[in-house]
Amino acid sequence: MLRPIRTIAAAAAALLLATACNSASTSGESTGKDGTSVRGVSEDSIKVGGIVSMTTASGYSKKDTDLGARARYQRANAEGGVNGRKIEYIGAEDDGQDPAKNLAAARKLVQQEKVFAVSPMSSVTFSGADFLEKQKVPTFGWGTVPQFCGPQHIYGFGGCMVPMPGGTITQTWPEGLAHVLGGAKGKSVAILANDNDAGTFAIRTYKQGFAAAGFHVGYAKAIVPATSLPSDWSAYTKEILRSDDGKAPDVVVSVMQTPYNIGLFTAVKRSGFKGVLTDPTDYDPGLLAKSATRQALDGVHVLLSFEPFESQSDAMKQFKEDIRKAAGNDVPLNIHMMTGYMSADLFLSVARKAGKDLTVESFQKAAAGYSDTGTMVGDRNVATGHKEAFGCGALVQLKNGAYEVSSPFTCYEPISFK
Known part of the structure; x- marks a missing residue:
């Protein structure tokens, strides 16, 4: 039905309702037990x-x-x-x-x-x-x-x-990374997010989650503009790569979308960083079609809150x-x-x-x-x-042009959010 006709029909139904007639047969809506339309x-x-x-x-x-x-x-x-x-x-x-x-x-x-x-x-x-x-x-x-x-x-x-x-915080990400690293003890993380509500809440959440898992959180900021992609990442990488008492952290955590992750991870890699890179976004085989994107994200561990596509x-x-x-x-x-x-x-x-x-x-x-x-x-x-979250997830790593499960789909006990 074309929109103008549908609009007229809805108006006619409203008129019938106002005159105490049953509108269910003309409005296309069902009638509940109390006689009102749904x-x-x-x-x-x-x-x-x-x-x-x-x-x-x-x-x-x-x-x-x-x-x-x-x-x-x-x-x-x-x-x-x-x-x-x-x-x-x-x-x-x-x-x-x-x-x-x-x-x-x-x-x-x-x-x-x-x-x-x-x-x-x-x-x-x-x-x-x-x-x-x-x-x-x-x-x-x-x-x-x-x-x-x-x-x-x-x-x-x-x-x-x-x-x-x-509420509570799911521990899928920090516990999954602890699995990748063979434990969180003595390991440090730097967390970066966009300067918006989602980024602010993400920092607050993951700062607590990683600390509870045993990581040292040396850096956690929501400062990257959310409406404009930075052309120069040096201001961020300089802070990140000195965040563990003047040294580079063991893990760089990005709570951002793909274009930002590509820019950040490329800049971090160029600095000579040899630690773990991770984000919750870049599980997308379509990203592998471009060699530049594939190279930028190679080695990155991606958080999933569902079974990996590699599951049988x-x-x-x-x-x-x-x-x-x-x-x-x-x-x-x-x-x-x-x-x-x-x-x-x-x-x-x-x-x-x-x-x-x-x-x-x-x-x-x-x-x-x-x-x-x-x-x-x-x-x-x-x-x-x-x-609270249902608390289950996995990590996959982009490696040599393909995704591999780096931490299997598992459910973890959540922690209290303060």
């Missing part, structure tokens, strides 16, 4: 949209998050949908990694598109969180920003990855097949596909438990009691996921 839910469909940073000022893109979500929804529909309803996935809005656009995208999806849920939401800016929470819109994404920690309608597919005081589990095989079908051909896998896929997977799992009478209230009740085990992100418990 936004985005009809007798045979559930409408879902997404918000993804497909374009950014630095050139970094998460567009494949949309493909991952689409792949999971397509399989759900092929299997009969959710309790008799098909998923009407309308795709993701591009927020350009801009706070104003993120809020605008959230408003559009709810007020114009009338979606029941937003899944996936993948951006380092989430200014639309308050709006979505107030509108009681179930929202799913990668919980790497603080807005995924606390709100009752916003869910991280791996739990709350950047907790607030009173049935779930990973299913993921690969779903992506291939959605893409129409074999495509290089990347972390963004997994973000979209697992966001959609958790939404589908909760919606299925909510039953045929799907409302926000029934969905929330189902979410409060939902847990499962053995997924590609480990054991999921939605209730605890509001305040």
Whole structure:
């Protein structure tokens, strides 16, 4: 249906409702037990949209998050949908990694598109969180920003990855690196992040996490401009390479996106640094297509909060097949596909438990009691996921043009966040 026609139909439905007529048959929405319509839910469909940073000022893109979500929804529909309803996935809005656009995208999806849920939401800016929470819109994404920690309608597919005081911190990264190094005792780390909210919270989190694992944290700053890629990294590398009592640290940790990591790691390598380089971003076979990028990231250990693509589990095989079908051909896998896929997977799992009478209230009740085990992100418990991560992950190392598992997919006990 064309948008002008849909708008007229919605207006007509509102008029009928105002005159005490039943609007369910004309608005395309289902009617709950209390006789009210449910936004985005009809007798045979559930409408879902997404918000993804497909374009950014630095050139970094998460567009494949949309493909991952689409792949999971397509399989759900092929299997009969959710309790008799098909998923009407309308795709993701591009927020350009801009706070104003993120809020605008959230408003559009709810007020114009009338979606029941937003899944996936993948951006380092989430200014639309308050709006979505107030509108009681179930929202799913990668919980790497603080807005995924606390709100009752916003869910991280791996739990709350950047907790607030009173919550916990997953130890996957520091413990994984301790495995790589043969132990953390006597080892030092330097942590660098962007100068934005996500970077500030990341520094606060990982500074505690690495120290708790036994590392000496000699440097931890969120000072790299988030809106402009530095052309000269010397100001940062000079501090980093003297951070261990005048010496270079054993590990340089970057909590930034690919273009920044390439610049930082290239500069650090040119200085003669022989220690460990690591980040949570650059698990993307597509990056290997360019020799300059491959060289810059060679040797880097990348944190994953899900099973590596190299895994031979049935779930990973299913993921690969779903992506291939959605893409129409074999495509290089990347972390963004997994973000979209697992966001959609958790939404589908909760919606299925909510039953045929799907409302926000029934969905929330189902979410409060939902847990499962053995997924590609480990054991999921939605209730605890509001305040802590599920605590499972792995490290892979880019080596000689290919990724190798350097620390196997494992679940670790979290620590308290102070």
